[in-house]
Amino acid sequence: xxxxxxLRVRRTRKMLRDAFxxxxxxxxxxAITVNMLAERAMINRATFYRHYADKYELAERVYADLTAxxxxxxxxxxxxxxxxxxxxxxxxxxxxADFYLALLSGIPHFQERVRDQIEVQLHQVFSGMGLxxxxxxxxxxxxLRYLAAAQMGIVQWWLExxxxxxxxQMAQYLLQLHAHxxxxxxxxxxx
Amino acid sequence: xxxxxxLRVRRTRKMLRDAFxxxxxxxxxxAITVNMLAERAMINRATFYRHYADKYELAERVYADLTAxxxxxxxxxxxxxxxxxxxxxxxxxxxxADFYLALLSGIPHFQERVRDQIEVQLHQVFSGMGLxxxxxxxxxxxxLRYLAAAQMGIVQWWLExxxxxxxxQMAQYLLQLHAHxxxxxxxxxxx
Amino acid sequence: xxxxxxLRVRRTRKMLRDAFxxxxxxxxxxAITVNMLAERAMINRATFYRHYADKYELAERVYADLTAxxxxxxxxxxxxxxxxxxxxxxxxxxxxADFYLALLSGIPHFQERVRDQIEVQLHQVFSGMGLxxxxxxxxxxxxLRYLAAAQMGIVQWWLExxxxxxxxQMAQYLLQLHAHxxxxxxxxxxx
Amino acid sequence: xxxxxxLRVRRTRKMLRDAFxxxxxxxxxxAITVNMLAERAMINRATFYRHYADKYELAERVYADLTAxxxxxxxxxxxxxxxxxxxxxxxxxxxxADFYLALLSGIPHFQERVRDQIEVQLHQVFSGMGLxxxxxxxxxxxxLRYLAAAQMGIVQWWLExxxxxxxxQMAQYLLQLHAHxxxxxxxxxxx
DNA sequence: ACGTAAGCGAGACGGTACGTCGCGTCTTACC
DNA sequence: GGTAAGACGCGACGTACCGTCTCGCTTACGT
Numbered sequence: 143x144x145x146x147x148x149l150r151v152r153r154t155r156k157m158l159r160d161a162f163x164x165x166x167x168x169x170x171x172x173a174i175t176v177n178m179l180a181e182r183a184m185i186n187r188a189t190f191y192r193h194y195a196d197k198y199e200l201a202e203r204v205y206a207d208l209t210a211x212x213x214x215x216x217x218x219x220x221x222x223x224x225x226x227x228x229x230x231x232x233x234x235x236x237x238x239a240d241f242y243l244a245l246l247s248g249i250p251h252f253q254e255r256v257r258d259q260i261e262v263q264l265h266q267v268f269s270g271m272g273l274x275x276x277x278x279x280x281x282x283x284x285x286l287r288y289l290a291a292a293q294m295g296i297v298q299w300w301l302e303x304x305x306x307x308x309x310x311q312m313a314q315y316l317l318q319l320h321a322h323x324x325x326x327x328x329x330x331x332x333x
Numbered sequence: 334x335x336x337x338x339x340l341r342v343r344r345t346r347k348m349l350r351d352a353f354x355x356x357x358x359x360x361x362x363x364a365i366t367v368n369m370l371a372e373r374a375m376i377n378r379a380t381f382y383r384h385y386a387d388k389y390e391l392a393e394r395v396y397a398d399l400t401a402x403x404x405x406x407x408x409x410x411x412x413x414x415x416x417x418x419x420x421x422x423x424x425x426x427x428x429x430a431d432f433y434l435a436l437l438s439g440i441p442h443f444q445e446r447v448r449d450q451i452e453v454q455l456h457q458v459f460s461g462m463g464l465x466x467x468x469x470x471x472x473x474x475x476x477l478r479y480l481a482a483a484q485m486g487i488v489q490w491w492l493e494x495x496x497x498x499x500x501x502q503m504a505q506y507l508l509q510l511h512a513h514x515x516x517x518x519x520x521x522x523x524x
Numbered sequence: 525x526x527x528x529x530x531l532r533v534r535r536t537r538k539m540l541r542d543a544f545x546x547x548x549x550x551x552x553x554x555a556i557t558v559n560m561l562a563e564r565a566m567i568n569r570a571t572f573y574r575h576y577a578d579k580y581e582l583a584e585r586v587y588a589d590l591t592a593x594x595x596x597x598x599x600x601x602x603x604x605x606x607x608x609x610x611x612x613x614x615x616x617x618x619x620x621a622d623f624y625l626a627l628l629s630g631i632p633h634f635q636e637r638v639r640d641q642i643e644v645q646l647h648q649v650f651s652g653m654g655l656x657x658x659x660x661x662x663x664x665x666x667x668l669r670y671l672a673a674a675q676m677g678i679v680q681w682w683l684e685x686x687x688x689x690x691x692x693q694m695a696q697y698l699l700q701l702h703a704h705x706x707x708x709x710x711x712x713x714x715x
Numbered sequence: 716x717x718x719x720x721x722l723r724v725r726r727t728r729k730m731l732r733d734a735f736x737x738x739x740x741x742x743x744x745x746a747i748t749v750n751m752l753a754e755r756a757m758i759n760r761a762t763f764y765r766h767y768a769d770k771y772e773l774a775e776r777v778y779a780d781l782t783a784x785x786x787x788x789x790x791x792x793x794x795x796x797x798x799x800x801x802x803x804x805x806x807x808x809x810x811x812a813d814f815y816l817a818l819l820s821g822i823p824h825f826q827e828r829v830r831d832q833i834e835v836q837l838h839q840v841f842s843g844m845g846l847x848x849x850x851x852x853x854x855x856x857x858x859l860r861y862l863a864a865a866q867m868g869i870v871q872w873w874l875e876x877x878x879x880x881x882x883x884q885m886a887q888y889l890l891q892l893h894a895h896x897x898x899x900x901x902x903x904x905x906x
Numbered sequence: 907a908c909g910t911a912a913g914c915g916a917g918a919c920g921g922t923a924c925g926t927c928g929c930g931t932c933t934t935a936c937c
Numbered sequence: 938g939g940t941a942a943g944a945c946g947c948g949a950c951g952t953a954c955c956g957t958c959t960c961g962c963t964t965a966c967g968t
Binding site: 673 | 745820823826844847848849850851856857858860861863867868871872876891893894896899900901902
């Protein structure tokens with residue numbers, strides 16, 4: 143499907159995806175109807191259904207495209223500094239900031255999907271760093287979920303607060319929190 | 334509205350809330366319609382609208398009830414061990430495990446609402462412990478969000494995986510992760 | 525269903541039937557859409573479907589009403605002259621002339637339905653006149669069909685040609701043709 | 716268009732007409748869609764539109780072919796006995812019995828078209844027999860319509876009832892009814 | 907025999923109507 | 938006053954056909 147090179151098809155899909163992103167920003171995901179998408183994309187409503195089963199499938203496709211874009215940018219990175227890697231993540235979400243924000247809280251199960259992807263990425267990174275599961279005294283999936291959820295959390299916070307902090311700074315904060323725990327950053331007398 | 338003590342009213346609301354919980358478990362939140370609720374609760378559909386504007390409001394009310402229940406249990410706790418506090422949390426969500434699971438990923442913006450509540454709770458706890466914001470080298474809201482999101486994450490993980498680990502054990506894991514960071518738990522050679 | 529005495533229901537159905545008749549005359553049966561019916565009747569399209577499955581069912585109902593009206597007029601007749609009976613028929617179709625015309629040629633299988641009804645009526649009339657099937661030298665259903673089809677034919681002709689001939693005159697022609705054959709009316713030298 | 720002798724064109728049209736007849740028998744005319752025709756004829760849907768505007772036009776063409784076939788058979792007849800002529804008619808419709816049956820009641824206005832053709836034929840026959848309009852005491856078109864409709868009626872009856880009666884016998888019945896009236900065939904005591 | 911124009915297959919598209927579903931409002935009658 | 942019963946307006950849904958339109962391929966015909 144995706145490798146359809148018919149010009150009309152490509153044009154139709156592009157217009158639909160553009161319309162989708164615009165509408166998500168303007169109205170929020172839930173409020174979007176196929177009618178609105180078709181109108182905005184200047185195609186017929188029936189044509190929408192020739193390409194996507196519903197707005198959820200369209201959202202999936204758009205998300206898949208964004209993910210592919212992010213993954214491609216990750217590939218180009220040969221440096222080993224983890225800060226660079228996470229900086230890319232912040233840079234990527236910043237590019238589609240409002241769109242991500244809207245989807246993360248607006249589509250049921252969407253957050254889970256993104257979080258799982260981050261979890262997988264984290265696992266890969268740690269595996270490459272010589273993760274020794276035998277030495278772990280709590281379930282590995284538990285730790286991974288902890289990290290992934292926390293990471294999602296601050297990404298969302300960053301987007302919500304207008305990205306006042308530079309991406310690289312955020313990546314550094316992220317690593318610090320991951321490495322030493324958030325409580326250690328709170329200036330509590332002891333714990 | 335809430336202080337209505339007409340027997341018929343209380344009966345109607347109880348049946349609606351029971352029907353709601355049952356249906357969330359059976360079908361998931363999104364799939365629920367007012368028709369299904371009325372049918373299950375054995376009331377007329379129009380009667381539903383006399384009590385709630387829509388299924389979202391009903392969900393709010395049910396959630397508010399559960400929260401009140403949890404808060405009450407927290408009040409009874411006079412011990413100062415934070416493990417006890419979080420054990421209560423795990424115990425509470427365990428009681429309505431599938432229900433919480435369904436809502437957290439099923440209702441748009443619901444996760445945010447719960448997370449914010451946890452965030453506030455965390456802030457209160459830390460304030461009580463002598464939180465010194467001046468000594469913090471990263472924004473406090475950032476750390477709080479990190480903790481709250483992470484906490485939500487592992488609660489969800491625990492519910493998803495069938496709650497094989499005892500609640501108290503989970504509370505201990507939680508504190509450990511919060512205090513020293515998840516990476517420190519991974520048995521990595523160094524970082 | 526028909527004995528529903530809800531004022532709104534009766535109002536809705538009346539408006540739909542009026543709209544139907546008007547539209548059949550203006551546009552013809554085939555061209556009618558549910559949308560047009562709803563618009564003309566000033567009701568919502570969905571409301572149409574609460575009363576009729578489709579435009580065909582509506583047509584049936586309207587026709588059933590007209591038939592009942594005709595039958596009622598026949599009941600009031602106590603005279604025995606068959607000319608009187610058939611005069612009533614011509615008078616009845618004249619009342620809804622264009623409507624009948626449109627339906628007879630516009631709805632698939634509609635003509636058959638009306639013709640069968642006439643056939644039954646003819647059979648009853650002849651039975652009451654002492655029809656002796658034993659003396660017949662060709663199949664009775666064949667003769668009946670011959671008569672019914674022919675009768676439909678001249679009724680349609682009369683409607684098409686603007687009903688220039690009085691109803692009673694038509695009834696007389698009809699009986700003459702039925703009794704002596706059309707060829708006998710043609711002034712052919714012999715045959 | 717019709718004089719196109721390109722092999723491909725002729726092949727396409729033949730397959731479409733065959734498919735049409737088969738589908739009329741299987742599904743009835745109304746249920747047929749251009750899609751079904753194309754599929755059955757193993758041609759592309761767009762190709763259908765290169766030859767016919769819609770299924771109605773295709774029906775017309777097929778009917779025209781059958782009519783031509785019948786007319787040709789009539790030409791070969793040099794006998795003067797009218798029974799022979801009408802026997803040919805019964806023989807012809809018998810050949811495509813179910814097809815005619817389906818079309819007669821299935822296509823709006825189709826019956827009218829056929830009936831008019833019969834009417835014209837009747838008029839010609841009677842004109843050839845020395846029809847004297849001056850001696851007629853009722854409108855000629857009325858009588859003609861009577862005869863044509865009646866004739867259509869018994870042809871349809873014959874087809875519906877499985878053609879148990881031989882074609883020639885039917886032709887004799889037809890003439891008898893036309894000549895002396897159907898009521899005279901009913902064995903009524905008097906009238 | 908072979909180049910070419912026509913017929914054709916494949917399928918996207920705009921359009922219109924379909925019948926269904928769910929929503930929230932309303933009226934009427936009952937208790 | 939709360940409820941049952943259910944009609945209604947509204948608007949979105951996903952589907953089905955329609956007729957039109959490229960765009961290449963292939964095939965029969967004419968020179």
